Amino acid sequence: MSVFSLRDINKSFAGNAILKGVSLEAEAGEFIALVGPSGCGKSTLLRIVAGLDHADSGEIRIGDREMSKLTAADRNIAMVFQSYALYPHLTAGQNIAVPLAMRKLTGMQRLPLIGTLLPGQRQICADIQRQVHAMAVSLKIDHLLDRKPGQMSGGQRQRVALARAMVRNPSVFLMDEPLSNLDANLRVHARGEIVDLHRRAGVPTLYVTHDQSEALSMADRVAVMISGNLLQLAPPQVIYDDPSHIEVARFIGQPRINLLLGKKDLHGIVQFGALRLASSSSDAQGDGSVTLGVRPEFVRLRVEGQGALAARVERLEFLGSEVIVFAKLAAIGETMLAKVAPGDARGLVAGQPIGLDMDPAHVMLFAEDGGRLPAAPVSAVLRETAHG
Numbered sequence: 001m002s003v004f005s006l007r008d009i010n011k012s013f014a015g016n017a018i019l020k021g022v023s024l025e026a027e028a029g030e031f032i033a034l035v036g037p038s039g040c041g042k043s044t045l046l047r048i049v050a051g052l053d054h055a056d057s058g059e060i061r062i063g064d065r066e067m068s069k070l071t072a073a074d075r076n077i078a079m080v081f082q083s084y085a086l087y088p089h090l091t092a093g094q095n096i097a098v099p100l101a102m103r104k105l106t107g108m109q110r111l112p113l114i115g116t117l118l119p120g121q122r123q124i125c126a127d128i129q130r131q132v133h134a135m136a137v138s139l140k141i142d143h144l145l146d147r148k149p150g151q152m153s154g155g156q157r158q159r160v161a162l163a164r165a166m167v168r169n170p171s172v173f174l175m176d177e178p179l180s181n182l183d184a185n186l187r188v189h190a191r192g193e194i195v196d197l198h199r200r201a202g203v204p205t206l207y208v209t210h211d212q213s214e215a216l217s218m219a220d221r222v223a224v225m226i227s228g229n230l231l232q233l234a235p236p237q238v239i240y241d242d243p244s245h246i247e248v249a250r251f252i253g254q255p256r257i258n259l260l261l262g263k264k265d266l267h268g269i270v271q272f273g274a275l276r277l278a279s280s281s282s283d284a285q286g287d288g289s290v291t292l293g294v295r296p297e298f299v300r301l302r303v304e305g306q307g308a309l310a311a312r313v314e315r316l317e318f319l320g321s322e323v324i325v326f327a328k329l330a331a332i333g334e335t336m337l338a339k340v341a342p343g344d345a346r347g348l349v350a351g352q353p354i355g356l357d358m359d360p361a362h363v364m365l366f367a368e369d370g371g372r373l374p375a376a377p378v379s380a381v382l383r384e385t386a387h388g
Protein backbone atom coordinates (compact mmCIF):
# COMPACT_ATOMS: atom_id res chain seq x y z
CA MET A 1 0.00 0.00 0.00
CA SER A 2 1.24 3.47 -0.75
CA VAL A 3 1.88 5.52 2.37
CA PHE A 4 1.94 8.79 0.56
CA SER A 5 0.26 9.78 -2.67
CA LEU A 6 -0.42 12.77 -4.88
CA ARG A 7 -3.24 12.60 -7.36
CA ASP A 8 -3.69 14.92 -10.32
CA ILE A 9 -2.23 18.05 -8.71
CA ASN A 10 -2.81 21.17 -10.80
CA LYS A 11 -1.55 24.67 -10.10
CA SER A 12 -1.49 27.89 -12.09
CA PHE A 13 0.03 31.26 -11.29
CA ALA A 14 -1.71 34.16 -13.04
CA GLY A 15 -3.12 31.91 -15.74
CA ASN A 16 0.15 30.06 -16.35
CA ALA A 17 -0.18 26.33 -15.74
CA ILE A 18 2.82 25.39 -13.58
CA LEU A 19 1.78 21.88 -12.44
CA LYS A 20 -0.19 19.87 -14.99
CA GLY A 21 -1.86 16.93 -13.32
CA VAL A 22 1.02 15.57 -11.25
CA SER A 23 0.44 12.14 -9.67
CA LEU A 24 2.80 9.92 -7.73
CA GLU A 25 2.73 7.31 -5.00
CA ALA A 26 5.45 6.47 -2.51
CA GLU A 27 5.73 3.11 -0.75
CA ALA A 28 6.64 2.78 2.91
CA GLY A 29 10.19 3.97 3.54
CA GLU A 30 10.76 4.94 -0.07
CA PHE A 31 13.13 7.70 -1.17
CA ILE A 32 11.84 9.44 -4.29
CA ALA A 33 13.93 12.09 -6.03
CA LEU A 34 11.93 14.66 -7.96
CA VAL A 35 14.27 15.99 -10.62
CA GLY A 36 13.87 18.47 -13.44
CA PRO A 37 15.31 21.67 -14.83
CA SER A 38 15.10 24.89 -12.89
CA GLY A 39 11.62 26.40 -13.13
CA CYS A 40 9.77 23.15 -13.93
CA GLY A 41 7.62 23.39 -10.78
CA LYS A 42 9.48 21.24 -8.22
CA SER A 43 9.41 23.73 -5.36
CA THR A 44 5.81 24.62 -6.12
CA LEU A 45 4.84 20.96 -5.78
CA LEU A 46 6.77 20.57 -2.52
CA ARG A 47 5.23 23.71 -1.03
CA ILE A 48 1.78 22.38 -1.89
CA VAL A 49 2.53 19.03 -0.23
CA ALA A 50 3.86 20.83 2.86
CA GLY A 51 0.75 23.01 3.05
CA LEU A 52 2.64 26.26 2.44
CA ASP A 53 0.64 26.77 -0.76
CA HIS A 54 -2.59 25.36 -2.18
CA ALA A 55 -3.21 23.40 -5.35
CA ASP A 56 -6.02 24.46 -7.69
CA SER A 57 -7.14 20.83 -7.73
CA GLY A 58 -5.88 17.39 -6.77
CA GLU A 59 -5.43 15.17 -3.75
CA ILE A 60 -2.65 14.66 -1.23
CA ARG A 61 -2.90 11.56 0.92
CA ILE A 62 -0.80 10.24 3.77
CA GLY A 63 -1.94 6.74 4.60
CA ASP A 64 -5.69 7.00 4.17
CA ARG A 65 -5.94 10.65 5.21
CA GLU A 66 -6.60 13.44 2.72
CA MET A 67 -4.29 16.34 3.61
CA SER A 68 -5.36 19.13 1.27
CA LYS A 69 -7.68 20.78 3.77
CA LEU A 70 -5.27 20.56 6.72
CA THR A 71 -2.97 23.40 7.72
CA ALA A 72 0.79 22.99 7.38
CA ALA A 73 1.09 22.46 11.15
CA ASP A 74 -1.43 19.61 11.15
CA ARG A 75 0.13 17.59 8.35
CA ASN A 76 3.11 16.26 10.31
CA ILE A 77 5.30 16.79 7.27
CA ALA A 78 8.89 17.96 7.73
CA MET A 79 10.60 20.11 5.14
CA VAL A 80 14.23 21.12 4.68
CA PHE A 81 14.96 24.01 2.34
CA GLN A 82 17.99 24.97 0.34
CA SER A 83 18.61 27.93 2.65
CA TYR A 84 18.24 25.77 5.82
CA ALA A 85 16.27 28.67 7.39
CA LEU A 86 17.85 28.26 10.83
CA TYR A 87 17.13 30.97 13.41
CA PRO A 88 20.41 32.92 13.55
CA HIS A 89 20.02 34.04 17.18
CA LEU A 90 19.37 30.52 18.51
CA THR A 91 22.00 27.83 19.12
CA ALA A 92 21.94 24.60 17.15
CA GLY A 93 20.34 22.85 20.12
CA GLN A 94 17.65 25.53 20.43
CA ASN A 95 17.00 25.39 16.70
CA ILE A 96 16.50 21.63 16.81
CA ALA A 97 14.21 22.02 19.83
CA VAL A 98 11.89 24.55 18.15
CA PRO A 99 9.45 22.11 16.48
CA LEU A 100 9.22 20.03 19.67
CA ALA A 101 8.62 23.10 21.83
CA MET A 102 5.95 24.33 19.42
CA ARG A 103 4.14 21.04 19.65
CA LYS A 104 4.58 20.07 23.28
CA LEU A 105 4.49 23.35 25.18
CA THR A 106 1.58 25.76 25.40
CA GLY A 107 2.11 29.42 24.54
CA MET A 108 2.32 30.28 28.24
CA GLN A 109 4.78 27.48 28.99
CA ARG A 110 7.08 28.81 26.26
CA LEU A 111 7.43 32.22 27.93
CA PRO A 112 10.99 32.62 29.25
CA LEU A 113 10.27 33.45 32.91
CA ILE A 114 6.63 32.70 33.59
CA GLY A 115 6.90 29.45 31.68
CA THR A 116 9.31 27.90 34.15
CA LEU A 117 6.81 28.47 36.97
CA LEU A 118 3.99 26.62 35.26
CA PRO A 119 3.23 22.97 36.13
CA GLY A 120 4.71 20.33 33.85
CA GLN A 121 7.01 22.71 32.02
CA ARG A 122 10.24 21.39 33.52
CA GLN A 123 9.42 17.78 32.78
CA ILE A 124 8.51 18.56 29.15
CA CYS A 125 11.66 20.64 28.66
CA ALA A 126 13.82 17.82 30.00
CA ASP A 127 12.13 15.43 27.54
CA ILE A 128 12.78 17.83 24.69
CA GLN A 129 16.44 18.14 25.68
CA ARG A 130 16.77 14.36 25.67
CA GLN A 131 15.24 14.07 22.20
CA VAL A 132 17.40 16.88 20.82
CA HIS A 133 20.50 15.23 22.21
CA ALA A 134 19.64 11.79 20.81
CA MET A 135 18.98 13.29 17.37
CA ALA A 136 22.24 15.25 17.52
CA VAL A 137 24.21 12.13 18.44
CA SER A 138 22.70 10.21 15.55
CA LEU A 139 23.71 12.98 13.12
CA LYS A 140 27.11 13.42 14.84
CA ILE A 141 26.49 17.07 15.70
CA ASP A 142 26.27 16.78 19.50
CA HIS A 143 29.48 18.82 19.83
CA LEU A 144 27.81 21.70 17.96
CA LEU A 145 24.70 22.08 20.08
CA ASP A 146 25.86 25.30 21.76
CA ARG A 147 26.97 27.04 18.58
CA LYS A 148 24.92 29.55 16.66
CA PRO A 149 24.48 29.19 12.86
CA GLY A 150 27.08 31.92 12.23
CA GLN A 151 29.70 29.76 13.97
CA MET A 152 29.12 26.68 11.83
CA SER A 153 30.18 25.58 8.34
CA GLY A 154 27.65 25.05 5.57
CA GLY A 155 27.75 21.30 6.06
CA GLN A 156 27.19 21.63 9.80
CA ARG A 157 24.28 24.01 9.33
CA GLN A 158 22.78 21.61 6.87
CA ARG A 159 22.96 18.78 9.41
CA VAL A 160 21.35 20.94 12.07
CA ALA A 161 18.53 21.71 9.63
CA LEU A 162 18.11 17.97 8.96
CA ALA A 163 18.08 17.25 12.69
CA ARG A 164 15.45 19.90 13.27
CA ALA A 165 13.27 18.39 10.53
CA MET A 166 13.69 14.79 11.69
CA VAL A 167 13.36 15.29 15.44
CA ARG A 168 9.56 15.20 15.53
CA ASN A 169 9.14 11.93 13.61
CA PRO A 170 7.35 13.30 10.55
CA SER A 171 5.17 10.98 8.46
CA VAL A 172 6.66 12.41 5.27
CA PHE A 173 9.97 14.15 4.76
CA LEU A 174 10.37 16.80 2.06
CA MET A 175 13.71 18.24 0.99
CA ASP A 176 14.13 21.05 -1.50
CA GLU A 177 17.68 21.10 -2.91
CA PRO A 178 19.18 20.76 0.58
CA LEU A 179 22.73 20.32 -0.74
CA SER A 180 22.94 23.11 -3.27
CA ASN A 181 24.70 25.51 -0.89
CA LEU A 182 27.54 23.08 -0.20
CA ASP A 183 30.77 22.90 -2.16
CA ALA A 184 31.19 20.00 -4.58
CA ASN A 185 33.15 17.58 -2.34
CA LEU A 186 30.95 18.10 0.67
CA ARG A 187 27.87 17.67 -1.50
CA VAL A 188 28.88 14.17 -2.58
CA HIS A 189 29.66 13.26 1.03
CA ALA A 190 26.35 14.69 2.25
CA ARG A 191 24.43 12.59 -0.29
CA GLY A 192 25.57 9.49 1.52
CA GLU A 193 24.67 10.96 4.89
CA ILE A 194 21.14 11.82 3.83
CA VAL A 195 20.59 8.37 2.34
CA ASP A 196 21.88 6.79 5.58
CA LEU A 197 19.67 8.99 7.70
CA HIS A 198 16.69 8.14 5.52
CA ARG A 199 17.37 4.43 5.84
CA ARG A 200 17.53 4.62 9.62
CA ALA A 201 14.41 6.77 9.96
CA GLY A 202 12.40 4.88 7.32
CA VAL A 203 10.23 7.94 6.61
CA PRO A 204 9.00 8.26 3.00
CA THR A 205 10.97 11.08 1.45
CA LEU A 206 10.41 13.36 -1.51
CA TYR A 207 13.72 14.92 -2.39
CA VAL A 208 13.85 17.74 -4.93
CA THR A 209 16.94 18.44 -6.99
CA HIS A 210 17.83 19.86 -10.41
CA ASP A 211 20.97 17.68 -10.36
CA GLN A 212 20.31 14.44 -12.22
CA SER A 213 23.40 12.71 -10.81
CA GLU A 214 22.18 13.46 -7.28
CA ALA A 215 18.76 12.01 -8.15
CA LEU A 216 20.19 8.86 -9.76
CA SER A 217 22.69 8.20 -6.99
CA MET A 218 20.38 8.71 -4.01
CA ALA A 219 16.86 7.64 -4.86
CA ASP A 220 14.95 4.36 -4.85
CA ARG A 221 12.89 5.86 -7.65
CA VAL A 222 13.36 9.00 -9.70
CA ALA A 223 10.47 11.21 -10.83
CA VAL A 224 11.40 13.31 -13.84
CA MET A 225 9.39 16.50 -14.21
CA ILE A 226 9.62 18.75 -17.26
CA SER A 227 7.48 21.91 -17.55
CA GLY A 228 5.04 20.79 -14.88
CA ASN A 229 4.50 17.30 -16.33
CA LEU A 230 5.74 14.28 -14.44
CA LEU A 231 7.00 12.26 -17.40
CA GLN A 232 8.41 9.16 -15.74
CA LEU A 233 8.68 7.65 -12.27
CA ALA A 234 10.99 4.63 -12.13
CA PRO A 235 14.16 3.24 -10.53
CA PRO A 236 17.33 5.10 -11.55
CA GLN A 237 18.57 2.37 -13.87
CA VAL A 238 15.25 2.26 -15.75
CA ILE A 239 15.16 6.06 -16.08
CA TYR A 240 18.64 5.95 -17.59
CA ASP A 241 18.40 2.82 -19.75
CA ASP A 242 14.79 3.03 -20.75
CA PRO A 243 13.51 6.62 -20.81
CA SER A 244 9.82 6.78 -21.74
CA HIS A 245 10.09 10.21 -23.34
CA ILE A 246 12.68 12.15 -25.30
CA GLU A 247 12.75 14.89 -22.65
CA VAL A 248 13.67 12.33 -20.00
CA ALA A 249 16.44 10.98 -22.24
CA ARG A 250 17.68 14.51 -22.85
CA PHE A 251 17.69 15.57 -19.19
CA ILE A 252 19.17 12.42 -17.66
CA GLY A 253 22.74 11.32 -18.35
CA GLN A 254 26.09 13.06 -18.25
CA PRO A 255 27.51 13.47 -20.89
CA ARG A 256 24.25 14.03 -22.73
CA ILE A 257 22.56 11.47 -24.95
CA ASN A 258 23.05 11.79 -28.73
CA LEU A 259 19.80 12.66 -30.51
CA LEU A 260 19.63 12.61 -34.29
CA LEU A 261 16.63 13.43 -36.41
CA GLY A 262 15.76 10.75 -38.95
CA LYS A 263 12.87 9.86 -41.23
CA LYS A 264 10.78 6.75 -41.22
CA ASP A 265 9.87 5.34 -44.64
CA LEU A 266 6.61 3.64 -45.63
CA HIS A 267 7.79 0.33 -44.19
CA GLY A 268 8.69 1.82 -40.82
CA ILE A 269 12.41 1.69 -41.51
CA VAL A 270 14.50 4.54 -40.19
CA GLN A 271 17.59 5.16 -42.24
CA PHE A 272 20.55 7.00 -40.90
CA GLY A 273 23.62 6.89 -43.11
CA ALA A 274 24.41 3.22 -43.50
CA LEU A 275 22.45 2.48 -40.34
CA ARG A 276 18.95 1.14 -40.92
CA LEU A 277 16.63 0.56 -38.00
CA ALA A 278 13.13 -0.80 -37.79
CA SER A 279 10.62 0.89 -35.59
CA SER A 280 7.91 -1.50 -34.43
CA SER A 281 5.65 -2.89 -37.16
CA SER A 282 2.58 -1.34 -35.53
CA ASP A 283 4.14 2.04 -36.21
CA ALA A 284 5.07 1.16 -39.74
CA GLN A 285 2.44 3.16 -41.56
CA GLY A 286 3.56 6.80 -41.33
CA ASP A 287 6.59 8.40 -42.92
CA GLY A 288 7.00 10.93 -40.12
CA SER A 289 10.14 12.14 -38.43
CA VAL A 290 11.66 10.06 -35.71
CA THR A 291 14.54 10.86 -33.42
CA LEU A 292 17.20 8.31 -32.85
CA GLY A 293 18.80 8.35 -29.39
CA VAL A 294 22.02 6.65 -28.34
CA ARG A 295 24.04 7.23 -25.19
CA PRO A 296 27.71 8.15 -25.68
CA GLU A 297 28.95 4.87 -24.18
CA PHE A 298 27.27 2.97 -27.02
CA VAL A 299 28.96 4.95 -29.79
CA ARG A 300 32.15 3.27 -31.03
CA LEU A 301 35.06 4.74 -32.91
CA ARG A 302 36.16 3.06 -36.13
CA VAL A 303 38.79 3.72 -38.70
CA GLU A 304 37.24 5.98 -41.32
CA GLY A 305 35.27 4.09 -43.96
CA GLN A 306 34.42 1.16 -41.68
CA GLY A 307 31.81 2.90 -39.51
CA ALA A 308 28.19 3.48 -40.24
CA LEU A 309 28.70 7.24 -40.09
CA ALA A 310 31.60 9.34 -41.37
CA ALA A 311 32.72 12.05 -38.95
CA ARG A 312 35.58 14.32 -37.98
CA VAL A 313 37.03 14.73 -34.49
CA GLU A 314 36.27 18.17 -33.06
CA ARG A 315 37.81 17.88 -29.62
CA LEU A 316 38.52 15.49 -26.76
CA GLU A 317 37.54 15.84 -23.13
CA PHE A 318 39.75 13.82 -20.78
CA LEU A 319 37.88 12.73 -17.64
CA GLY A 320 40.43 10.38 -16.11
CA SER A 321 38.89 6.95 -16.42
CA GLU A 322 37.30 7.82 -19.76
CA VAL A 323 37.50 10.24 -22.65
CA ILE A 324 34.61 12.03 -24.36
CA VAL A 325 35.21 12.34 -28.08
CA PHE A 326 33.21 15.10 -29.81
CA ALA A 327 32.88 14.24 -33.49
CA LYS A 328 30.98 16.14 -36.17
CA LEU A 329 29.00 13.99 -38.59
CA ALA A 330 30.00 14.66 -42.18
CA ALA A 331 26.48 14.20 -43.58
CA ILE A 332 24.49 16.53 -41.30
CA GLY A 333 27.00 18.56 -39.32
CA GLU A 334 25.63 17.41 -35.94
CA THR A 335 28.12 16.72 -33.15
CA MET A 336 28.02 13.19 -31.70
CA LEU A 337 29.58 12.31 -28.36
CA ALA A 338 31.38 9.02 -27.83
CA LYS A 339 32.50 7.92 -24.37
CA VAL A 340 35.51 5.63 -24.74
CA ALA A 341 38.35 4.21 -22.67
CA PRO A 342 41.47 6.40 -22.75
CA GLY A 343 43.30 3.70 -24.69
CA ASP A 344 40.76 3.90 -27.51
CA ALA A 345 41.20 7.65 -27.87
CA ARG A 346 44.99 7.57 -27.81
CA GLY A 347 46.52 9.38 -30.76
CA LEU A 348 43.25 11.05 -31.82
CA VAL A 349 43.63 14.69 -32.77
CA ALA A 350 41.18 17.43 -33.64
CA GLY A 351 40.34 17.48 -37.35
CA GLN A 352 41.03 13.78 -37.84
CA PRO A 353 38.43 11.86 -39.91
CA ILE A 354 36.91 8.82 -38.16
CA GLY A 355 33.94 6.52 -38.47
CA LEU A 356 31.24 6.15 -35.83
CA ASP A 357 29.25 3.03 -35.12
CA MET A 358 26.32 2.66 -32.77
CA ASP A 359 25.50 -0.42 -30.80
CA PRO A 360 22.14 -1.21 -32.44
CA ALA A 361 20.82 -2.97 -29.33
CA HIS A 362 21.09 0.34 -27.46
CA VAL A 363 19.59 2.67 -30.02
CA MET A 364 16.25 4.17 -28.97
CA LEU A 365 13.61 5.72 -31.21
CA PHE A 366 11.32 8.59 -30.26
CA ALA A 367 8.20 9.71 -32.12
CA GLU A 368 7.56 13.30 -33.16
CA ASP A 369 5.55 13.95 -29.99
CA GLY A 370 8.52 12.79 -27.89
CA GLY A 371 7.02 9.43 -26.88
CA ARG A 372 9.23 6.38 -27.01
CA LEU A 373 8.71 4.07 -30.01
CA PRO A 374 9.24 0.40 -29.36
CA ALA A 375 12.17 -0.58 -31.55
CA ALA A 376 11.89 -3.78 -33.56
CA PRO A 377 14.78 -6.30 -33.81
CA VAL A 378 17.09 -3.54 -34.78
CA SER A 379 20.30 -5.50 -34.87
CA ALA A 380 18.90 -8.04 -37.36
CA VAL A 381 17.98 -5.28 -39.79
CA LEU A 382 21.30 -3.57 -39.31
CA ARG A 383 23.29 -6.72 -39.99
CA GLU A 384 21.31 -7.57 -43.12
CA THR A 385 21.81 -4.18 -44.67
CA ALA A 386 25.39 -3.86 -43.53
CA HIS A 387 26.34 -6.48 -46.09
CA GLY A 388 23.90 -5.48 -48.80
Ligand SMILES: Nc1ncnc2c1ncn2[C@@H]1O[C@H](COP(=O)(O)OP(=O)(O)O)[C@@H](O)[C@H]1O
Residues within 6 Å of the ligand: 013, 014, 018, 036, 037, 038, 039, 040, 041, 042, 043, 044, 045
Ligand atom coordinates in the same frame (compact mmCIF):
# COMPACT_ATOMS: atom_id res chain seq x y z
N1 LIG B 1 4.20 32.60 -6.06
C1 LIG B 1 4.42 32.56 -7.39
N2 LIG B 1 3.82 33.46 -8.21
C2 LIG B 1 4.01 33.42 -9.56
N3 LIG B 1 4.78 32.52 -10.18
C3 LIG B 1 5.42 31.60 -9.42
C4 LIG B 1 5.27 31.58 -7.99
N4 LIG B 1 6.02 30.54 -7.51
C5 LIG B 1 6.60 29.97 -8.58
N5 LIG B 1 6.25 30.60 -9.73
C6 LIG B 1 6.67 30.22 -11.09
O1 LIG B 1 6.40 28.85 -11.25
C7 LIG B 1 7.43 28.24 -12.01
C8 LIG B 1 8.00 27.06 -11.24
O2 LIG B 1 8.69 27.54 -10.12
P1 LIG B 1 9.36 26.56 -9.07
O3 LIG B 1 8.35 25.61 -8.57
O4 LIG B 1 10.05 27.39 -8.05
O5 LIG B 1 10.41 25.79 -9.98
P2 LIG B 1 11.65 24.84 -9.56
O6 LIG B 1 11.62 24.65 -8.08
O7 LIG B 1 11.44 23.58 -10.34
O8 LIG B 1 12.88 25.56 -10.02
C9 LIG B 1 8.44 29.31 -12.31
O9 LIG B 1 8.21 29.78 -13.60
C10 LIG B 1 8.15 30.37 -11.28
O10 LIG B 1 8.50 31.62 -11.78
Ligand SMILES: [Mg+2]
Residues within 6 Å of the ligand: 042, 043, 044, 176
Ligand atom coordinates in the same frame (compact mmCIF):
# COMPACT_ATOMS: atom_id res chain seq x y z
MG1 LIG C 1 13.06 25.16 -6.64
